[in-house]
Amino acid sequence: MVDILHRWTGGFIGVLLTMMGLTGAILVHRRFWVMLPHAHDAQDQSTALLAATAQRLMQDGATRPNSIIFATKDFGLDLLAFKGAGGAYADQSGAIVTHWTSQWQRPELWLFDLHHHLLIGDAGERVVGVVGLLAIAFVVTGALLWWQTRKTFAFRLLPKRMSRPAIVRWHRDFGIVLAPLLLLSFVTGTLMAFRPFSAIMFGPGAPAAIAAARKMTPPRYVPAKQALPALDWAAMVRQARARFPEAEVRKLQMPMGKKGVIILRMRQPEEWLPDGRTLAWFDPADGRMIGTQDSRILPAQVRAENMLFPLHTAGVGGLAYRLLMTLSGVSLMLLGSLTTWTFWFKRPKRVAA
Structure with a gap:
């Protein structure tokens, strides 16, 4: 029964697993194949500089982006997001290097959308969460099936032949070796796409604790069609830096919807999350700081949840860990594609009685 469930489910979602493995392996290195001027500048x-850049990019309401993600240690450009699908890269002084009006003009953007949302928004993210749960079940059931044939174990990087028996045997033995790495990718990815799963991993109170940590000081009302007044954006950066002097300034976010606050995200030295979870909130009416959040004093469940994204995307661990997660993606692509092929095109022919 376990064998039938494992085989049939894999046959139907093998294409999705193949796509997720391939796009994941590519996206791990996305910062290094964006070939633009200043992309490899040292982070400042x-x-x-941060205050001057924020003021330059945000002061004009006609060209103001919805958010700025500042340069990192391995990527020297600021990423600007505008309404709709528009965006731009700017150097660290705020000068525009390139811009786009659709994510299809930037491969790193649509590949991320494909991997995370299947190009269909929130519905796609829910599908990815379900596929992640099934993938975790694949690892568990695959290990059970391998145990029954463990005495014939023979590790190969590729099948000995492209026949169905050889591929099935390779799938079983190759899969058990890569099982811990695949499980790491599946668990971290599923936790990000399917939030209720955090109750299983971090305890029953984890979803409520995570939601509470994301609540902010009640914002002032901002009419949807009213432009923000002239604000001192540079002063916001200086205030946040004075409050958290050791933190790296990561993202400046405009208010969302009719009600909202201006958010400056920062990353403490001990944080793994690339954009950090240390926050400063500003009143959109006058730019006054109205609240802060220090990631170092968040509940343990929330801090654990903040580690998922860098673990999944190889945002920590340097080149060695990036190569390890690349191996995970390539292995998933091979397992998924050959599984689909053998299930649909290499199935044994029925013999008449």
Whole structure:
């Protein structure tokens, strides 16, 4: 029964697993194959430069982006997001390097959307969450099936032949070796796409604790069609830096919807999350700081949840860990594609009685 469920489910979602493995392996290195001027500039986190850049990019309401993600240690450009699907890269002084009006103009953007949302928004993310749960079940049932034939174990990087028996045997033995790495990818990815799963991993109170940590000071009302007044964006950066002097400034976010606050995200030295979870909130009416959140004093469940994204995307661990997660993606692509092929095109022919 376990064998039938494992085989039939894999046959139907093998294509999705293949796509997720391939796109994941590519996206791990996305910062290094964006070939643009200043992409490999050294990161400058001086408060003066950050404040001047924020003021330059945000002061004009006609060209103001919805958010700025500042340069990192391995990517020297700021990422700007505008309404709709528009965006731009700017150097660290705020000068625009390139811009786009659709994500299809930037491969790193649509590949991420394909991997995370299947190009269909929130519905796609829910599908990815379900596929992740099934993938975890694949690892467990696959290990059970391998145990029954463990005495014939023979590790190969590729099948000995492209026949169905050889591929099935390779799938079983190759899969058990890569099982811990695949399980790491599946668990971290599923936890990000399917939030209720956190109750299983981090305890029953985890979803409520995570939601509470994301609540902010009640914002002032901002009419949807009213432009923000002239604000001192540079002063916001300086205030946040004074409150958290050791933190790396990561993202400046405009208010969302009719009600909202201006958010400056920062990353403490001990945080793994690339954009951090240390926050400063500003009143959109006058730019006054109205609240902060220090990631170092968040509940343990929330801090554990913040580690998922860098573990899944190889945002920590340097080149060695990136190569390890690349291996995970390539292995998933091979397992998924050959499984689909053998299930649909290499099935044994029925012999008449």
